[in-house]
Amino acid sequence: MLSITTANLNGIRSAARKGFLDWITGPSNSDLVCVQELKAQSGDMSPALSGPDGFHGYFDHAVQKGYSGTGIYSRIEPLHVVHGFGSEEFDAEGRYLQCDFRDFSLISLYAPSGSSSPERQEAKFRFMDRFFLHLEKLMASGREYVICGDWNIAHREIDLKNWRSNQKNSGFLPEERAWLSRVFDELGWVDVYRKLHPDTTGESYTWWSNRGQAWQNNTGWRIDYQIATPGMAGKAVSAEIYRETRFSDHAPLTIRYDLTV
Template sequence: MLRIITLNLNGIRSAWRKGVLPWALGQNADIICLQELKAQQADLSEEMKAPPGFHAYYHCATKRGYSGVGLWCRRKPERIVERLDNAEFDLEGRFLRADFGRLSVISLYQPSGSSSEQRQEAKFRFMAFIFPRLSQLAASGRDVVVCGDWNIAHQEIDLRNWRSNRKNSGFLPEERAWVSRLLDEAGWCDVYRRLHPTRTDEAYTWWSNRGQAWAKNVGWRLDYQLATAAIAGRAQRAEVFKAQRFSDHAPLTIDYDYDQDGDEPPPGA
């Protein structure tokens, strides 16, 4: 069994103080994908750099207190890739990939457009840039899982107040259509929705800090594991953990009936 967890930390140092490490160590996870580190390498403690039982890798943003992604891996990857070869987004630390045989696991943090029109334009640029690369990955013959905060709720069942958010970043028609294209044209599978096609309230992974969004469960499903067909078909269980809060996001755990020590990668992958 392969267990993969994805979690937007909203600051690794903040999440650390809230007990994310003891929780993570008790999950028996093989790979943990992290987003929104809000830290640079110099800010990381020795425990963050080497959590017990894991090989830890981070791609931090150049800007202090901003963005950044990480991967914790039980097994040491054969290759780590942290560059998209796009100066704008590489400087923001939005992508980190680990390869194990024919399996690739990616931690991805898509920009949010909620703060300004300029950031929404940056989000659209990222979406346009990453789409063909994700399409190429899906067609590569590799087994790939992309874990991340996509900052998009795909369907009406993916957020509580969908009617009032139709003109807001995260639920714009063009954003939702982009996710549909990933699933319908590019060959990706939304693994949580494959296992739970109609689940609503239990599917949310993010709650605004405004008002009483958490208390009233006025949430959004923004954190997904998208997978290529072969490994997506082996998903057995998906759970959003809400018993303890480390962030304004909740961890998403998915178990795959998959042998990480399986086949070699296809030629040229």
């Protein structure tokens, strides 16, 4: 079995202090770990952060300090590493890192959030337009892919607790949800968690606001996904969202695939 984990860390140094690296090198039994929102530059990365015990580490840092960034920890050395997806605007924000292995490619993705301002929502829409074309290209290549990360969109009403009051908020806008439906229905990508668990609600959440009592009341959103080509999705056998330790405002999502690398 191949175990793949994705986790938005909301600061890799903060998550490490809370035990994230100990978890991935021990109890998680992960082979590949995609991380997002590093909030760190290359000079901030200690040897332990750069390559925890048993892992190779690869990172795409944002130009802006303390912002964004993606990474992949791998027990298997990849054949090739790709930084960015060909967008000058969003590649500067460190939102895409790809590792190519023999039988498939793994991508760590951090899609923009539009919640902070109308300008950032417009940037999110630009990202969606540009990334849709990239997803179309990847699917047409015939290669198998798993895209792990924080997509910053809850797709369906069952993917967040307070869906009625969030219909005009970034992350659950009709345009965002329709775009994700096109990714699945038009391009053929598969929401792997939903393939395994089509009807779960509260147990599917991966993000809780730090405001109020969201964590305690499980007022969450499912915005962290593993989205795969049909061949890879067909190999998925189990999924788990880890909540025992809170490393950040997101919970790690681990999916196991019937595959060896």
